[in-house]
Amino acid sequence: MFLMMLTPALADSSFEQLVQTNAKLISKSSSKTVGPVLNTLQQFGGAEAEAFLTNWQAKKLYFIKKTGQFVLVKKAGKAADGKKQMHIRNAITGEEIGLVPAKSVKQIKPNSGVRSKIAATLVPFQLNSNDPAIRAKTLKTLLRNIESSHLLPLKAAIANESVSELKTQMEKAYVFGMLAHGAEESEVEVAILSLAGDLSIDVRAALTPVLASTIVVAKEIPSEGNLARVITPGRTIKKADGTAARLNAIGRKDAELTDSTAYDMMVARGLAPAFVTRNMRDEALVASVMNGRVSSFSLDDLDNENARDTAYQHLVDRAAAPPLVSELQRQKAIQGAVFFALYNNPSSRVTDAARKVLNDIQTKVTLYKYLDLMLDALSLASIYFLAAIGLAITFGVMRVINMAHGEFIMMGAYTGYVVQLFVPNYTLSIAIAVPAAFLVTFAAGVAMERLVIRHLYKRPLETLLATFGISIALQQLAKNIFGTQARPLTAPSWLDGAFAVNDVLAISNIRIAIFCLALSFLGLLLYVMKRTRFGLETRTVTQNPAMAASMGINPDRINMLTFGFGSGIAGIAGVAIGLYSKVTSELGADYIVQSFMTVVVGGVGNIWGTLAGAAMIGTLQKSIEWFNPSNTLAAQTYMVIFIILFIQFRPRGIIAQKGRAVEA
Amino acid sequence: MSKLFQETVLVQYLFRNPSILIFLGTLAGVCLAVTILGEGFGLGLISTSFIKTLGKTLCLCIIAIAMDLVWGFCGILSLGHFAFFALGGYMIGMWMMFARTKIIVIEAAKNNVLPPTPAEISEAVGTQIFGVVGGAEIPMVWAFADSLWAQIAFIVLVPGLLAYLFGWLAFRSRVNGVYLSILTQAMTLALSLYLLQNDSGFRGNNGLSGLQNVPGLDDVPQSILSITFFLVSGLALATTYLMAAAVVGSKLGNIIRGIRDNEARVRFLGYNVESYKLFIFVLTAMVAAVAGALYYPQAGIINPTELAPIASIYLAVWVAIGGRGRIYGAVIGAAFVSLLSSYFTSGQAPDIPLGFATIIWTDWWLILLGFSFVVVTIYAPQGLGGFIEKLARQEKG
């Protein structure tokens, strides 16, 4: 009866008439009843309907209390009697009606359920909107959630769409729609197969619900139903495509069903008696305590599992408690039943197709993830290379161990920060910071060589300690000046974006920049050491200072400059590393051990070796993280252990130098 | 009879080495004075917290002796001995924490109707100890944590084994000099990273805490506990000193000094240099571990930051400032620098106003220490010990 009353009246004369005949349903809408009205309005179509629906959705629609006529309002000044007034006009035709007291109109406030229904009704209108931005916005919502009623208008819109990019998006949305609401198996199958090879996240999200499944326990596997997988409790895991995979001994804690959840399912289905947990048993025992005893047992004796089980058995024998199910019995019960999952979608044609497409996509995704890992490793290697390259000169070429190298990196980063304080333009400030950092750390390096290292050339272990003293002092100095909190070194905005290949693979610009910087450092260094007079003299001095001196080279000057050069490069690396992470006084200390490892693993005294070392350590760390992504600490631990072992077996690094009596 | 004989041998030995006698006498004097002046058994003029500082300093002297043996005498600049020190602390800390938690759990369970089963106790202990790192099960490495004797054995066995494995690998492949130093630092880094992990079984960055309470001795006041630990540390220092003096004075002492000065030559004399290095490395690792096991109950807490590379460098600093290659030098250096350090970093030192800025020692002490270390390395490589010997020689001649 009631329903009859609410059925919308059809009117074929004008939109206004149509609306006014359904006035009650519109002004007192609820999400349950509004559907038919919306259908009617949608069928009527046209700009009038779209405008009306949009106003309704936006809570702009009012009606005159007396007549029920829909109006739009505009606030006006107060009347002479002090009452509020409003300008009103016809909501459909837009024709001015005049000034009325505010109390004579009432706003229509559709609730959120109604509003989302209105939004769905508006979709076909928006899909045909003249503004591509509106069409794109609507498509975005459709790609996430499409209703069956959208399929037809969408199909129509595809035919009319002129922007090719939007057209492909629309086609994709249509396919998603068919996936979710397709009536015919074959239609759905075709839709699924058309998605093959698409790596975007929304495709995977659309395919996953098709393969949703429900776990069932039974005496045996039924012949009907679309079987997804057979589950062995404690042994199998669910794959993304709904099938099962066996676990190895290590991964068993991740099993889809544990013994206890499996047994609980059996209990819920009435296939097995309830399991009495240790807690339940103990509660039963406590509940039955009388005069400090449970049955014939003294409480003091119940301090072990066996005694408690025996006491409980007494309760069971007196029928005061449900019987215990032993672990063995539970195992047997579990083995006597079959656990399996059925696809929610009954059509095996559909699920087969979805499985095939999804698996193909997954394979490709995995491939791209490997590629992404390699790129990650490459950029980590670039960072290590940058951090270690200065050391490759001071330690590798000069054989001076400088534990304050990390603090030179830090100094470079802080120089960048200070420059940014004065030069607000990020691009310009970085362009100034790089040479500034070089100069600052070059000067620091020269000062350190003159004041400290010069006195210790014959005593490497003491050099290590003295430079560590400097490292401690510099770190504390930075803390005193800049405080303990991290300081920002902001990259210019053109470094913020990422180069996206697809939804899986994206390389951030800053990583590309760091990689390029590492490459150019390598080039610069090779050029300086192999092609310039300075490089030649450096090599001469390190190989035979006495001979070099006799040839008119001033070893003091060369040592000083070489050390300054290595330190200066550390400063530039500091700017790059500061862009990548935050600038703190511990920035350098975080890299120092890894940097030495990089040089030593690569082979001391060889710039290519440093490159090889950085590549190896970067790849290694990322590969270990790949196996255990949640635990980067573990990755670092294993990496350091690996390096220690590596040095045992190749003490002179990847690219070893050979010579007579190297050890003597 | 034979005991009397041994005693006379020891007495003879001491009189042949007056420096040992002087050291032991001084140490005994300090211990006696602190006991008399301190709370607990004496007059109460020295606070319990300062006694703890002194006790910890004695432990640092022990590890400094170990460092001197391995670096000053054998030439291996190990930056890993603080790792062994911390491991020793972890080993005893495991027992202290486990046993004490167990006592608390059993105490709490007295209100339950049913007496707890062993499984329930270990579950409750597990939740208590590992709740902070999201665990409840007691990890495998704690299997013997209930047994004091097992953990005492582990204090030397675990660091000893680690030192043996590491040393065997490193010495076998002839890694030496600064390479070895960096490698030992890498070992320390790896260990601290491992301990930092929540699932390592050592409570991640929380470390072990509440170690100032000795299980079963809750009624004993801290003042007595601390003076007892202080005296035990003093005894351990005396023992370590005697042992180190014996090693250095033996023919093995000649060999390791030979290795320090010219490793290849020792090899051509037919000595297997690697096994000597390994012997000293493992021995000193064990000494360091014992020192750590005495130190952390006085510190009350141990966590992976104790293994920071800087700690091992401090150790080298103490030995260098005290004077390498002299056992008493290591002790003096460790005592002097660590006491000075705790004076400056505790905020007791007065600030120095310079007009334009104020020197706040908690901020500037590290800078002073860092630079003074540079000065010592360059201008006084023999450290305080060298200075004392110079004075002694001048007096004689």
Next chain:
Amino acid sequence: MAPLLQVDNISVSFDGFKAINKLSFEIGETELRAIIGPNGAGKTTFMDIVTGLTRPDSGDVRWLGTNISLLKQSESQIAQLGIGRKFQKPTTFEAQTVYENLLMSLANNRNPFAVLAYRRSPRDEDRIDGIARQINLAESLDQFAGELSHGQKQWLEIGMLLAQDPKLLLVDEPAAGMTASERDVTVALLKELAQIRSVVVVEHDMEFIRELDCRVTVLHEGAVIAEGSMDFVTANQQVIDVYLGR
């Protein structure tokens, strides 16, 4: 004279430079042998190979006393077999006394634990005294090795080798930097040493070798070009060309 050490066709190269090129020769028991050759002839590399410091790329070095290949032994094992080496630069332990230097060299158990438990015995004291007299350092036993004169250091090093009691002694330029009188003492010492063991002397100083009056092997570019008495090799045209003629 039964052979003691057999060098069989060894070659070694460093970064393409052939330091030793198919070198073969033998040294007999209780033989005194001099090896001469210009710089870079491979004299020191040859010693490095015999003492285990450098591994050759090919060939074999056999110790005929026990018929084992030295290439599989470590430096310390080779030294324990009975091969002693005196370096070009005197290498004593300068921070330790003459007595301690000799004590370390004495042929005793080299195991660390045995060394730790070592107690001085009258037998060892006598042996050290004897050696000290032999090398003219009996008065300087308590002096630090670093305080000795250059020549005394050379003798101390020879004394250390004696204490090791080797079957074969490799001596690298023993006369370098010695005064004439010190040199004469050294010649006598080496001759005396060769009475009961083999001694190989590598030397530049032709006078010194002439005084040793022994069999001479001439090396050039890592290979033997002549071998025989001093007079025989100095008459060899190739030797004159590469070495003496200059």
